[in-house]
Amino acid sequence: MHYLDHAATTPMLPEALEVMSAHLHDLGNPSSLHAAGRAARRTVEEAREQLGAAIGARPSEIIFTGGGTEADNLAIKGLYWSRRAADPRRVRVLASSVEHHAVLDAVAWLGAHQGAEIVWLPVDRLGRLDLDALEASIASDRGSVALVAVMWANNEVGTVQPIHDVVEIAARYGVPVHSDAVQAAVQLEVDFTASGLSTMAISGHKIGGPLGVGALLVGRDVLVEPIVHGGGQERDLRSGTLDAPAIAGFAVAAEIAVARREGQAKRLAGLRDDLIAGVIAAVPDAVLNGDPGPEPDRRLPANAHFAFPGCEGDALLMLLDANGVACSTGSACSAGVAQPSHVLLAMGLDPELSRSSLRFSLGHTSTDGDVAAAVEAIGPAVERARNARQAVEASRSR
Amino acid sequence: MRLLAAMSGGVDSAVAAARAVDAGHDVTGVHLALAENPKSFRTGARGCCTLEDARDARRAADVLGIPFYVWDLAARFREDVVDDFVAEYAAGRTPNPCLRCNEKIKFSAVLDRALALGFDAVVTGHHARLDDGVLRRSVDPAKDQSYVLAVLTRDQLAHAIFPLGVSTKAEVRAEAAARRLAVAEKPDSHDICFIADGDTAGFLRDRLGSAPGDLVDTDGAVIGSHDGTYGFTVGQRKGLRIGVPAADGNPRYVLSISPVDRTVTVGSREELEVDEVIAERAVWSGRPVDTSTEIACVVQVRAHGMVTPAHVMVDGDELRIRLAESQRGIAAGQAAVLYGGADDDTVIGSATITRTASADLVRRRDSTGIVRIA
Numbered sequence: 001m002h003y004l005d006h007a008a009t010t011p012m013l014p015e016a017l018e019v020m021s022a023h024l025h026d027l028g029n030p031s032s033l034h035a036a037g038r039a040a041r042r043t044v045e046e047a048r049e050q051l052g053a054a055i056g057a058r059p060s061e062i063i064f065t066g067g068g069t070e071a072d073n074l075a076i077k078g079l080y081w082s083r084r085a086a087d088p089r090r091v092r093v094l095a096s097s098v099e100h101h102a103v104l105d106a107v108a109w110l111g112a113h114q115g116a117e118i119v120w121l122p123v124d125r126l127g128r129l130d131l132d133a134l135e136a137s138i139a140s141d142r143g144s145v146a147l148v149a150v151m152w153a154n155n156e157v158g159t160v161q162p163i164h165d166v167v168e169i170a171a172r173y174g175v176p177v178h179s180d181a182v183q184a185a186v187q188l189e190v191d192f193t194a195s196g197l198s199t200m201a202i203s204g205h206k207i208g209g210p211l212g213v214g215a216l217l218v219g220r221d222v223l224v225e226p227i228v229h230g231g232g233q234e235r236d237l238r239s240g241t242l243d244a245p246a247i248a249g250f251a252v253a254a255e256i257a258v259a260r261r262e263g264q265a266k267r268l269a270g271l272r273d274d275l276i277a278g279v280i281a282a283v284p285d286a287v288l289n290g291d292p293g294p295e296p297d298r299r300l301p302a303n304a305h306f307a308f309p310g311c312e313g314d315a316l317l318m319l320l321d322a323n324g325v326a327c328s329t330g331s332a333c334s335a336g337v338a339q340p341s342h343v344l345l346a347m348g349l350d351p352e353l354s355r356s357s358l359r360f361s362l363g364h365t366s367t368d369g370d371v372a373a374a375v376e377a378i379g380p381a382v383e384r385a386r387n388a389r390q391a392v393e394a395s396r397s398r
Numbered sequence: 399m400r401l402l403a404a405m406s407g408g409v410d411s412a413v414a415a416a417r418a419v420d421a422g423h424d425v426t427g428v429h430l431a432l433a434e435n436p437k438s439f440r441t442g443a444r445g446c447c448t449l450e451d452a453r454d455a456r457r458a459a460d461v462l463g464i465p466f467y468v469w470d471l472a473a474r475f476r477e478d479v480v481d482d483f484v485a486e487y488a489a490g491r492t493p494n495p496c497l498r499c500n501e502k503i504k505f506s507a508v509l510d511r512a513l514a515l516g517f518d519a520v521v522t523g524h525h526a527r528l529d530d531g532v533l534r535r536s537v538d539p540a541k542d543q544s545y546v547l548a549v550l551t552r553d554q555l556a557h558a559i560f561p562l563g564v565s566t567k568a569e570v571r572a573e574a575a576a577r578r579l580a581v582a583e584k585p586d587s588h589d590i591c592f593i594a595d596g597d598t599a600g601f602l603r604d605r606l607g608s609a610p611g612d613l614v615d616t617d618g619a620v621i622g623s624h625d626g627t628y629g630f631t632v633g634q635r636k637g638l639r640i641g642v643p644a645a646d647g648n649p650r651y652v653l654s655i656s657p658v659d660r661t662v663t664v665g666s667r668e669e670l671e672v673d674e675v676i677a678e679r680a681v682w683s684g685r686p687v688d689t690s691t692e693i694a695c696v697v698q699v700r701a702h703g704m705v706t707p708a709h710v711m712v713d714g715d716e717l718r719i720r721l722a723e724s725q726r727g728i729a730a731g732q733a734a735v736l737y738g739g740a741d742d743d744t745v746i747g748s749a750t751i752t753r754t755a756s757a758d759l760v761r762r763r764d765s766t767g768i769v770r771i772a
Contacts, residue, residue, distance in 0.1 A: 314467065314468075314469065314470070315511070315515060317467075318426075318465075318467050318515070319515065319516075321465065322426075322465070337431045337468050337470040337472075384514065384515055384516060385515070387514040388510075388511045388514035388515045390514070391510040391511060391513065391514040392507055392510055392511045392514075394510070395506045395507050395510045396474065396477075396507070
């Protein structure tokens, strides 16, 4: 199989697998007071320091969670509640219109159930945030802003957001910023302290660590209300017995991936450029969505996202899958139906073109062979998918 | 062959796909998402388009070890089945949405897409047989679905595979259990999948609004009122809300529905009896027939109705079907399906009923003998 869906999940790094496997033999709850508990706690705290060093955060700023989605929910809801509690006028939530569903749906829930007023901030044709709109929205009523949420890099089209500008603008008005850095972490240089963000979400399985573990980085002075109550294991912000083996694997993956970042990013950008050139050569009217880059501060090095006019993305995915090439159409609803992407719609693509889109994403195991297989398969797949689309249209008019 | 197995999440389509795999075909499973909002369709195991059904279909595909995808046909289903259903009732006819779904969705939109994508045929869990491309009843008469498939053309049937027609439903369930398919005990689906609560009249009222009119007897006397002709089906007895009892004290039935003047005509059980059926849009999918002469066959005029011997004359676009035994409750919009004969359960063809006639009425009422249903 040629796996080009690393943005969905990427294989564990062998070193992370080894460390995690070893710790699965350990007995001990990190919250227990006896020797076994202390040993498990030591595993967690060493991992916390290791992760902090890799991602530019103090160990005390790291709240381990059950994954990126939980981290995003904790940040959005927790920041909203604590900011509103401090000043009841703070009910506005400003979020980019291209956020991952973990942020998008949490924000929408606050709007539907918690009295929040939601402002969806526009992006341009490349998916980049409109900074003037951000500043205008904050300035229109600075005292009413609870928080700003802007992802570091987009999971679908790979566009990198001007996160430092976002933080700078928000800081001028004293407004906290949350950023979903699940895709950006380890592909880009991500340093939490230097970023000035109030909170930032990362995920284990997107960087070569295990599934089911993530972290919310919470600045030392930032107040966040918990969403999961219980033993208060993580700074009283998150409860639940800590998964020491997964946390250890997560931290090892982060350390290694960050150490290899520059070389890896360069290698993947090269593969990505070959993929883009190959796909456009095979399907001349294919459109590269998102910022063309190629600089890493504009487009994630491992992302290539295309619209194939006249095709249905789900037909393309099936045809490529049958040829051993794994890619993604973006998000699907709970029944498994491919949805027109809110990201592409926000970028101004029409719904039909957005349904014709596919994402290819590379990772640490990607090779020339993977790219060659995708390039070889795409031309015939597009031709067939176009015929299928026409056949269905013809049957409609019968 | 490369086969696309339509998997509803029910026991039949799961076993059909399994048999196709066993036969050595290269099978891909597809669940058709037909609801634009899956939560609005039937919940639990009764419908064909719920989240649970999508999950069940996926699990069955996992067990069979075949690739599985969900195809979104919700917009097409709304246009070709749901909107058509509402329009047919509005026109005073009684549509069969399962038949329309086979004609327009499963063996048109899905089949055409499958063929274009490189598949050779579509496999479904329908209870029917194909003998050399000719549609035939299932060996299980209680579960036979040839009636709702008879609308398919020879070309459509040439790309269809029905692996279950040689088995009874009990055998299919036993096989599902033996194959460890979790859907083995799932209840059969019935009714109309897109009407969540089973309240067809309410569903139609929401879409067509209130259109009050008169309930009249065969002499034209007004004996009641109604909120909309679409709440009635020919042959219906319950819910007529007639204020005046019949002279003979016997129950009365809906005889005809006329949406144009919003009139519903009721009468006795005898007046419901029909000797002749007129149908149009004929599809001849079975053994070659000489349409220039009278065709002797047996005919079925309802999905779960009785069959009767009949003689069919083709008159231009119309079929005139003379029934050897009169039938009650034949509604315009339903299909008349022609089968070979008493000992021949292959389908000759199918057509859509437009109106009926009764020899009795000719005698008694000295009229033209044609009762216009719509």
